[in-house]
Amino acid sequence: MNIAIALPTPQDRPGTLPGDLAMWFFIFAELLVFGVLFLAYAFARARNVELFDASQHNLDRLSGAINTALLITSSYFVVRAVDRIRHGASRACAAWLAAAMALGAAFLALKLVEFGGKFAAGITMSTNTFFMFYIGLGFFHFMHVVLGMVILGYVAVKAWQGGYSAADHTGVETGASYWHMVDLVWIVLFPLIYVMH
Amino acid sequence: MKQATALWLLLLALTALTTQASTLAAGMIVPLALAATFIKGQVVIDHFMALRHVAGILRWLVPAWLMLLLGLIAYAFTLNPN
Amino acid sequence: MKYQSQAVAKPYFIAAIGLFVGQILFGLIMGLQYVVGDFLFPAIPFNVARMVHTNLLIVWLLFGFMGAAYYLIPEESERELYSPKLALAMFWIFLVAGALTIVGYLFVPYAKLAEMTGNDLLATMGREFLEQPLPTKIGIVIVALAMLFNLSMTVLKGRKTAINLVMLLGLWGLAIFFLFSFYNPANLVKDKFYWWWVVHLWVEGVWELIMGAMLAFVLVKVTGVDREVIEKWLYVIIAMALITGLVGMGHHYYWIGTPEYWQWWGSVFSALEPIPFFMMTLFAFNMVNRRRREHPNKAAVLWALGTGVMAFLGAGVWGFLHTLAPVNYYTHGSQITAAHGHMAFYGAYVMVVLTMISYTMPLLRGREANSPKAQVLEMWAFWLMTVSMVFITLFLTAAGILQIWLQRMGETPLGFMATQDQVALFYWMREYTGLVFFTGLMLYIGSFFVKGDKTQAS
Ligand code: HEM
Ligand code: HEM
Ligand SMILES: [Fe+2]
Numbered sequence: 057m058n059i060a061i062a063l064p065t066p067q068d069r070p071g072t073l074p075g076d077l078a079m080w081f082f083i084f085a086e087l088l089v090f091g092v093l094f095l096a097y098a099f100a101r102a103r104n105v106e107l108f109d110a111s112q113h114n115l116d117r118l119s120g121a122i123n124t125a126l127l128i129t130s131s132y133f134v135v136r137a138v139d140r141i142r143h144g145a146s147r148a149c150a151a152w153l154a155a156a157m158a159l160g161a162a163f164l165a166l167k168l169v170e171f172g173g174k175f176a177a178g179i180t181m182s183t184n185t186f187f188m189f190y191i192g193l194g195f196f197h198f199m200h201v202v203l204g205m206v207i208l209g210y211v212a213v214k215a216w217q218g219g220y221s222a223a224d225h226t227g228v229e230t231g232a233s234y235w236h237m238v239d240l241v242w243i244v245l246f247p248l249i250y251v252m253h
Numbered sequence: 254m255k256q257a258t259a260l261w262l263l264l265l266a267l268t269a270l271t272t273q274a275s276t277l278a279a280g281m282i283v284p285l286a287l288a289a290t291f292i293k294g295q296v297v298i299d300h301f302m303a304l305r306h307v308a309g310i311l312r313w314l315v316p317a318w319l320m321l322l323l324g325l326i327a328y329a330f331t332l333n334p335n
Numbered sequence: 336m337k338y339q340s341q342a343v344a345k346p347y348f349i350a351a352i353g354l355f356v357g358q359i360l361f362g363l364i365m366g367l368q369y370v371v372g373d374f375l376f377p378a379i380p381f382n383v384a385r386m387v388h389t390n391l392l393i394v395w396l397l398f399g400f401m402g403a404a405y406y407l408i409p410e411e412s413e414r415e416l417y418s419p420k421l422a423l424a425m426f427w428i429f430l431v432a433g434a435l436t437i438v439g440y441l442f443v444p445y446a447k448l449a450e451m452t453g454n455d456l457l458a459t460m461g462r463e464f465l466e467q468p469l470p471t472k473i474g475i476v477i478v479a480l481a482m483l484f485n486l487s488m489t490v491l492k493g494r495k496t497a498i499n500l501v502m503l504l505g506l507w508g509l510a511i512f513f514l515f516s517f518y519n520p521a522n523l524v525k526d527k528f529y530w531w532w533v534v535h536l537w538v539e540g541v542w543e544l545i546m547g548a549m550l551a552f553v554l555v556k557v558t559g560v561d562r563e564v565i566e567k568w569l570y571v572i573i574a575m576a577l578i579t580g581l582v583g584m585g586h587h588y589y590w591i592g593t594p595e596y597w598q599w600w601g602s603v604f605s606a607l608e609p610i611p612f613f614m615m616t617l618f619a620f621n622m623v624n625r626r627r628r629e630h631p632n633k634a635a636v637l638w639a640l641g642t643g644v645m646a647f648l649g650a651g652v653w654g655f656l657h658t659l660a661p662v663n664y665y666t667h668g669s670q671i672t673a674a675h676g677h678m679a680f681y682g683a684y685v686m687v688v689l690t691m692i693s694y695t696m697p698l699l700r701g702r703e704a705n706s707p708k709a710q711v712l713e714m715w716a717f718w719l720m721t722v723s724m725v726f727i728t729l730f731l732t733a734a735g736i737l738q739i740w741l742q743r744m745g746e747t748p749l750g751f752m753a754t755q756d757q758v759a760l761f762y763w764m765r766e767y768t769g770l771v772f773f774t775g776l777m778l779y780i781g782s783f784f785v786k787g788d789k790t791q792a793s
Contacts, residue, residue, distance in 0.1 A: 071308035078567035081614075084314060085575050089607055091322050096603055098329035121272040125265055128293075131301050132261040139254055181596045188596040196582075236302045240315075243293050244322065246268075247286040251275045252330060 074138075075230030083237045086200070090241045093196070094248060097189045104185060109253040111186035114179075119170045120250040123163050124242060127201075130159035131239040134208070134232045137215075144222035146215050153212035156235065160205045167198055190249055197238075197245060204238045207231045260296050267293050283330045287323055294319045336698045338409040340416035345699045346426050347402025348692050352780065354395035354433070355685075359773055361388040366766040370759050379441070386466050387440055392680065393464060394433045397475075399688030400506070400545055401429075401482055406695050407502060407552050408486045412493025417485050425478045425485075432474040436467055458519055462526070464534055465516045472516060479510040497566035498555070501573055502548035508541030524592035531587045538679070539580040539608060539650075544573050546646070546687045550619065550639060553694045557636050559627035568618045576611040583608045586658045589667070598660040605658045609651030612683075619643035632697060632704035634713040638690035641721055645682025653678050653728065665743055670735030670758075678728040686721075689779075696783070709785035712778055719775025726768045734761035 073080050101108040137152035171194065174187075181188045211231040214220065220228055267289045274285045298315050299305040305312070336342065365384045367374045375384075409416045416422060439448050445461075452468035454460045459469055467475070483506060490499050515532040551569045555562055585601025619640050630636065653675040657666040666672070693713065697705050704710070742754040749757070 071306065073307055073311055074303045076567070078571050080311070082571045082574060085571075085607075085610055086578075087315065087318050088610070089578070089604075091318060092603055092607065094322060095325055095329070096599065098326045099332075100599075102329045102332035117272060117275060121268060124268045124271075128261065128264045128268065131297065132257060132264075135257050135301050136254065139257075182594045185599075188599060192596065192600060233302055236297055239301070240294055240297050240319075243297065244290060244319075247271050247274075247290050248326065251271055251286050252283050252326075253275070 073233075075228075075233045076226055079230045079233055083233060086237060087241070090197075090244075093189075093193055094244060097193065097248065100185055100189070107184055108186045111184060111190075112250070112253055114174075114177075115190070115250050116170055116173070117250050119166055120246050123166055124246045126159045126163045126166070127239045127242050130156040130163075131236055133159065134235050138225075138228055138232050141215060141220050141225040141228050142222055146218050146220060149220070149225075149228065150212045150216035153208050153215065153231075157205050157208050157212065160201055160208070163201055164198065167194065171195075193245060193249065197242060200238050200241070204235045207234055257300065260300055264293055264296060283327070287327055291319065291323055294323075336701075338415050340419040340422075341406045341409050341695075342699060343416065343419050343422040343426070344402040344406035344695060346423070347398050347405065348696060348699075350426070350430055351395045351398035351402060351688065352692070354391050354398065356776060356780070357437075358388055358391035358395060359769075359776055361385075361391065363766070363769050363773060366762070366769050369755075369762045370766065383440055383445070386445075387437055389464055390440070390466060391437065396684050396688060398429070399684075399691070400509070401425075403545075403549050403688065403691040403695075404482065404486055404502060404506060406691070406699075407549065408489050408499050409493075411496045411499035411502075411552070412490050414489060414493040417488035417492070421481055421485050425481050428474065429478045432471050432478075436471045439468065440466075457517065459517055462516075462519070462530055465530070475513065476510070479506075479513065483507060483510060496562070497569050498548050498551050501544050501551075501569060505541045505544030505546075505548060508544065509537065512536045512541060527591050528588070528593060531584055535584045535587055536581070538684070539583060539605075540577065542684060543576040543580065543611065546642075546683055547572050547576070547615065549687050549691050550615065550642060553635060553639050553690055554619065554622045556694065557630040557632065557639070558622045558625065559630075560622050560625050565618075565622060568614070568622075572611050572614050572618065575614065576608075579604050579607045579610065583658075586660075586663065589660050589663055602659045606655060608658075609647065609655050612647045612651040616643035616647045630704070632694060632710070634705070634710045634717070635690060635694035637714055637717055638686060638693045641717060642682065642686040642690050645678065645686055645721060645724070647682075648725075649675065649678030649680070649682035649728070653732075665739050666735065669738050669743075670731045671739070672735075674728045674731035674735055677731065678724060681720075681724045705782070706785065709782050712785055713782040716775045716779035716782060719778060720772055723768045723772040723775060727765050727772065730761045730765045730768065734758040734765075737761070 133152045133156035137149045137156065140146075140152060141149040171191070174191070179187050179191075181191045208231050211228055215228060271286050271289045274282050274289070277285065295316065298319065302315065304315060361384045364375060364379060365381060365388060368381045368384065405416060405422055439452075443451065445466075448468060449455075449460050452460075452470055454469060457469060459472060460466055465472075483503075486503060486506065490503055512533050515529045518529050520526050520529070547569050551565050554560065555565050581604075582600050583605035585597040585599075586605040588597035588601055620643065623636060623640060657663050657671050657675065697703060705713070737758050738754050741749045741757055742751060
């Protein structure tokens with residue numbers, strides 16, 4: 057992420073993607089992966105509506121909602137971090153990023169509690185197709201939150217050390233873009249698996 | 254930043270709405286949840302990911318993904334196993 | 336060649352090409368046995384020939400990877416290899432062990448070989464691709480560890496680039512996943528489950544890192560495009576390869592006694608595995624189009640582009656063809672599998688090793704590129720081998736479709752052998768095409784001996 061290639065940031069040259077183009081290719085590919093998985097869920101459900109609806113009843117909707125709020129808020133903090141670095145405020149940028157990561161960690165903790173409850177109730181991926189998706193997709197997204205936090209952590213440390221400036225902060229935007237993608241995916245996942253029936 | 258804060262509050266409100274939607278009458282849940290999700294997704298895409306500043310096809314790739322995905326999900330939820 | 340110690344790559348490459356010839360000869364023997372059942376019976380039974388064919392393939396590719404690593408790592412790290420002597424010693428150990436193993440396959444009945452080599456101490460033999468006797472397996476581990484030590488020390492003390500780190504990561508992964516070949520549980524489901532940790536996680540996991548690094552290295556050299564751009568592509572490609580490839584392993588777990596959810600995860604993730612291969616194709620063409628220099632080694636550029644295309648076709652397209660569970664239900668273990676195996680192995684790993692050899696061999700022999708005459712011959716070899724591999728794949732695919740139809744789908748399905756008789760025509764065509772492939776290989780070797788007018792020395 058530190059490899060600052062000559063991709064200009066939006067305010068330098070309007071009209072281009074924020075951050076590094078390579079990251080955007082990765083984001084597009086990731087969205088494709090998640091998109092296919094979501095559709096697999098939706099069409100698998102269509103073949104077995106009763107089972108899915110009955111199983112969904114066992115989910116902790118409140119936990120999912122809180123997790124949504126956590127990710128949305130952390131995404132908002134990341135927006136603030138980018139705004140700070142555009143004004144050259146490295147430390148403030150790092151602080152907002154750290155706050156965003158703290159919310160990411162809270163997301164992970166809550167998710168673990170939620171999964172723990174299901175496992176304790178004897179539910180596994182083999183229980184039925186619904187829980188296969190619930191656990192599989194949840195875990196896959198979980199790993200993305202972890203990866204996103206690693207990226208944010210890297211950017212935060214570098215920002216704290218003054219590695220970015222108002223003129224050159226592609227790295228911050230790159231990390232931010234990835235984190236927003238992780239948020240965006242969850243924004244679809246939550247209603248799809250926890251709410252809609 | 255004021256705008257971002259307002260949008261953040263909007264996203265939280267829509268999340269609350271989505272969560273509550275599950276208690277609605279059966280026919281309402283899916284349309285409402287999908288509509289809220291569409292708005293939320295679009296806000297994140299346009300303002301947080303800052304794609305609204307982008308020119309050309311790359312600006313539309315992610316919105317198109319969202320639109321197509323939600324459209325197909327909506328379709329799948331109208332299918333009946335019988 | 337910038338560093339003296341890079342020269343150890345040369346024996347590795349020569350051995351690789353030698354074993355490649357052996358592999359193809361046994362392929363041709365088997366191809367004939369498919370249609371003339373008692374050919375060479377009882378001297379070389381089909382199962383022995385098959386074992387020799389596939390093991391030679393793996394071993395020569397390993398020679399190729401190692402040679403490539405010994406060339407690439409010093410250059411990227413900007414220092415001499417930690418220990419050239421160790422690298423050379425490992426070469427001889429590996430060569431002798433490999434040769435003894437093949438001789439063992441050919442002259443000792445397999446059961447006897449197993450008995451002689453201590454298979455009853457730790458049973459690891461008798462599984463496709465992992466047939467090697469215990470001492471050979473241990474030898475592979477020792478050679479790999481010595482190589483990793485040697486290369487890691489070189490990188491640790493030298494410059495770290497995306498290319499040498501990805502290469503090293505791939506080689507470490509190769510060694511680590513090979514360790515699963517020592518785990519052979521009595522439960523057949525578990526046995527198969529972990530067998531794929533070697534086979535699948537090699538070709539659709541860590542080998543892709545090795546391939547990406549080698550391709551990136553050659554492209555940096557022949558195009559002169561900014562390293563930063565190339566390295567970024569490399570990161571995106573390997574990230575996608577790992578995400579899709581790790582879970583994509585589920586496409587081997589459909590009906591073998593593993594949990595049912597693998598049908599979903601295997602189908603979805605492996606269906607996305609073509610993405611990194613496609614990116615590799617784009618990557619190669621993109622870099623060549625943006626080249627900042629005209630490298631005199633045209634043949635190496637051709638190989639690099641060819642790798643991009645053929646890896647996508649063989650792994651991406653032919654892999655996708657039978658990767659979804661409902662399709663695989665019918666195609667599993669048919670000639671479709673063989674078609675895919677041939678084009679994927681050739682398009683990805685054979686070609687990337689030949690790309691590397693094509694780029695480095697002239698340098699190892701003291702010139703920047705071979706004479707135009709030699710290059711023309713090499714390009715002929717490229718086209719003959721590549722086009723005939725495409726046709727071998729097409730014939731096997733045709734045979735496979737017919738096979739599935741006759742044997743697995745109709746109202747009155749035919750037996751296995753009766754079906755084989757029905758598709759013999761395609762097997763004949765495969766065998767003739769194989770001879771063309773062999774001709775291409777001979778031309779390829781010939782190209783090393785063409786003198787022609789001198790090009791500039793490096
Ligand atoms: C360079 C990469 C690849 C190589 C060298 C390769 C090679 C092979 C080989 C040799 C086999 C036969 C294994 C056996 O049963 O003995 C095989 C099986 C298979 N491969 Fe690949 N493969 C590659 C990539 C892919 C990709 C990307 C996909 C999916 C998109 C794929 C899908 C499959 C499937 C589904 C099978 C099982 C076929 C069956 O059920 O009989 N492969 N592959
Ligand atoms: C002259 C050309 C070749 C011929 C005639 C040939 C023939 C064969 C035959 C008859 C088999 C056994 C298939 C079976 O058990 O049903 C086989 C297996 C195999 N060959 Fe070749 N081969 C040739 C070249 C190659 C090349 C160049 C490669 C690799 C680049 C290769 C890789 C393999 C692999 C991976 C298998 C195992 C496939 C599987 O398990 O499905 N072969 N080959
Ligand atoms: Fe595989």
